[in-house]
Amino acid sequence: MVDRRNFIKASVAGAVLPAAQLTQNTLASTSAEQVFPVLNIGTLAEVESQNVIEFSYPDSASPAILIRLEEAATGGIGPNNSIVAYSRLCTHKGCPVGYRPxxxxxxxxxxxxxxxxxxxxTMVIGQASQSLPQVMLRLDEDVIQAYGVTGLIYGRQTNII
Ligand code: FES
Known part of the structure; x- marks a missing residue:
C-alpha cells in the first residue's frame, strides 16, 4: 500500500518526467520542421551596383531586404563582411521596414x-520588443544565397509555414 508521502513523491515524479520529455521532443520536432529553402538572391556584382535588393524569403508572403553596408556586420558576407539581409516585417506590428542609406x-x-x-x-529605438529576424546568407561562387532565418518572422508561429 502506498502511504501519503510516497503517493505524493510518485505523483510529482510522474508529473515532472513526461513534461521534460515532451519539451525535448517538441523542440526536436520544431527544429526538424525548420528546413529552409535555398534562394539565389543575386550576384556580388549586382549588390555592388545597387546596394539594396528586395526579395521574399522563405516564401512569397515574407518580404525581405538585402543591404550592402559601409562596414562589417554581424553575419555579414562578401568582401568586407558587409552584406546582410533581414525580414522587412517589423517585430512590433508587422509594417514593412525601409532602409535609410x-x-x-x-x-x-x-x-x-x-x-x-x-x-x-538589434532594435535601436521604438515600440518593437525584438530584433529584426536576420536572413542567413552564404556565397556560392559569386551568387548570394539565403539559406535560413534567425529569429521569428512577425505574425508566424514558425518561419516555415
Ligand atoms: S509596426 Fe513597426 S514600429 Fe509599430
Whole structure:
C-alpha cells in the first residue's frame, strides 16, 4: 500500500518526467520542421551596383531586404563582411521596414522602430520588443544565397509555414 508521502513523491515524479520529455521532443520536432529553402538572391556584382535588393524569403508572403553596408556586420558576407539581409516585417506590428542609406538603419514607418542592420537587426529605438529576424546568407561562387532565418518572422508561429 502506498502511504501519503510516497503517493505524493510518485505523483510529482510522474508529473515532472513526461513534461521534460515532451519539451525535448517538441523542440526536436520544431527544429526538424525548420528546413529552409535555398534562394539565389543575386550576384556580388549586382549588390555592388545597387546596394539594396528586395526579395521574399522563405516564401512569397515574407518580404525581405538585402543591404550592402559601409562596414562589417554581424553575419555579414562578401568582401568586407558587409552584406546582410533581414525580414522587412517589423517585430512590433508587422509594417514593412525601409532602409535609410544615409543613416545605415532599417526604420519602420508605422511607429518608428529603428533597427541596426550591422548589429544583427538589434532594435535601436521604438515600440518593437525584438530584433529584426536576420536572413542567413552564404556565397556560392559569386551568387548570394539565403539559406535560413534567425529569429521569428512577425505574425508566424514558425518561419516555415
Ligand atoms: S509596426 Fe513597426 S514600429 Fe509599430
Amino acid at each position: 544615409g543613416r545605415q538603419l532599417l526604420i519602420c514607418p508605422c511607429h518608428w522602430s529603428t533597427f541596426d542592420p550591422a548589429r544583427a537587426g
